[in-house]
Amino acid sequence: MSQKVAVLGTGKIGEALLSGMIRAGWAPGDLLVTTRRAERAEELRTQYGVEPVSNAEAAKNADTLILTVKPQDMATLLDELAPHVPSDRLVISAAAGIPTSFFEARLAEGTPVVRVMPNTPVLVDEGMSVISAGSHATEAHLVRTEEIFKPVGKTLRVPESRQDAATALSGSGPAYFYYLVEAMTDAGILLGLPRSQAHDLIVQAAIGAAVMLRDSGEHPVTLREAVTSPAGTTISAIRELENHGVRAALLAALEAARDRSRELASGNG
Ligand SMILES: NC(=O)C1=CN([C@@H]2O[C@H](COP(=O)(O)OP(=O)(O)OC[C@H]3O[C@@H](n4cnc5c(N)ncnc54)[C@H](OP(=O)(O)O)[C@@H]3O)[C@@H](O)[C@H]2O)C=CC1
Numbered sequence: 001m002s003q004k005v006a007v008l009g010t011g012k013i014g015e016a017l018l019s020g021m022i023r024a025g026w027a028p029g030d031l032l033v034t035t036r037r038a039e040r041a042e043e044l045r046t047q048y049g050v051e052p053v054s055n056a057e058a059a060k061n062a063d064t065l066i067l068t069v070k071p072q073d074m075a076t077l078l079d080e081l082a083p084h085v086p087s088d089r090l091v092i093s094a095a096a097g098i099p100t101s102f103f104e105a106r107l108a109e110g111t112p113v114v115r116v117m118p119n120t121p122v123l124v125d126e127g128m129s130v131i132s133a134g135s136h137a138t139e140a141h142l143v144r145t146e147e148i149f150k151p152v153g154k155t156l157r158v159p160e161s162r163q164d165a166a167t168a169l170s171g172s173g174p175a176y177f178y179y180l181v182e183a184m185t186d187a188g189i190l191l192g193l194p195r196s197q198a199h200d201l202i203v204q205a206a207i208g209a210a211v212m213l214r215d216s217g218e219h220p221v222t223l224r225e226a227v228t229s230p231a232g233t234t235i236s237a238i239r240e241l242e243n244h245g246v247r248a249a250l251l252a253a254l255e256a257a258r259d260r261s262r263e264l265a266s267g268n269g
């Protein structure tokens with residue numbers, strides 16, 4: 001019997017996962033989606049050929065339920081869902097902050113729950129999905145979770161106590177790079193380049209740097225030193241980054257993201 005997977009609350013990250021599963025070869029007939037709005041359901045049916053169902057039908061018909069609503073909507077979703085989820089379903093939450101114990105307290109005793117923090121590059125099969133088992137999730141449940149998330153990028157198992165930090169680093173991480181590219185593109189404009197050229201130059205620099213970080217085996221400091229010529233241009237820029245406290249800003253920013261993830265733990269954040 002084929003395994004059915006339902007994505008409940010198919011917004012940005014839910015759709016990114018759905019599209020990745022289809023690219024990875026899942027049959028649309030084995031995928032169910034739930035939405036809050038009828039027009040969103042039709043959009044997903046038209047684009048992916050998947051079946052929109054109610055949350056209760058998803059719980060009844062799918063072996064694995066991936067919950068991708070906002071943390072603040074999770075309690076309401078669970079109130080609706082809990083009476084319909086048999087305890088042999090695997091429940092995967094992609095919500096920031098919310099611990100597996102939140103789900104376990106609301107679902108039938110023994111229901112396996114896995115917490116996952118993916119990121120939007122799952123859309124291009126370069127995602128990072130950080131996975132933690134709840135108290136009833138077994139090795140088989142973790143493997144089943146990895147079967148869903150591995151085709152769309154890398155996966156890493158961590159103890160749940162590290163999930164808030166992982167959320168700050170890789171869940172939110174892509175946004176920091178987009179922010180930097182946006183700021184550096186503005187800098188290109190300041191230097192007199194047309195916006196499209198400034199964008200292309202900085203995006204290609206980012207891609208080249210990312211591939212070297214991944215593939216060279218070198219430490220980032222070594223890679224940066226190779227760019228930084230004595231009395232050259234790069235060190236002049238780095239002096240300004242240090243003067244403006246960019247490193248300290250990043251430490252504070254990621255700490256704030258980690259703290260916000262903790263605040264979301266109750267689902268009311
Ligand atoms: N965006 C990201 O990069 C990442 C997000 N996450 C997590 O994923 C979750 C979703 O984030 P994101 O995709 O950005 O948010 P979205 O708002 O895009 O997606 C959530 C979706 O859930 C729908 N929804 C809410 N309540 C229900 C319900 N009861 N039944 C069915 N559908 C419902 C919403 O409907 P409506 O359109 O009507 O609001 C919306 O489409 C969050 O918990 C977030 O922490 C995790 C990793 C990365």
Ligand SMILES: O=C(O)[C@@H]1CCC=N1
Nearest residue numbers: 095096167171172173
């Ligand atoms: O900003 C957020 O809360 C979500 C979780 C990680 C990325 N986006």
